[in-house]
Amino acid sequence: MSLHRPVRLALALGIVAASTGSAGAVAFGRADASRDGMVTFEETRFVMPKLKEVSFNRFDTNKDGVIDRGEWPGLDAFYTFTYQRR
Ligand SMILES: [Ca+2]
DSSP: OOTHHHHHHHHHHHHHHHHHTOTTOOOHHHHOTTOSSEEOHHHHHHHOTTOOHHHHHHHOTTOSSSEETTTHHHHHHHHHHHHSOO
8 A cells, every 4th residue: 555645635625625715624823832933743643633643644745743834734634534534
């Protein structure tokens, strides 16, 4: 199984979410409680309480341990799709 597939799916969903402006997405600025331009797993848990660390790490594409603005839309779309589907 390719690790890239969920990321691609999430990116596609992110584009959909961005174009519709809905999908219950969490704004990066809301997740970044410390306002340092990156979101730790702990910060993410406040806005995405069901998120598992393995998923967080999957979307940390440059593996620096935090989610930055560029990585956020993928994680946001993944979380919305996985846990907030209606
Ligand atoms: Ca990162």
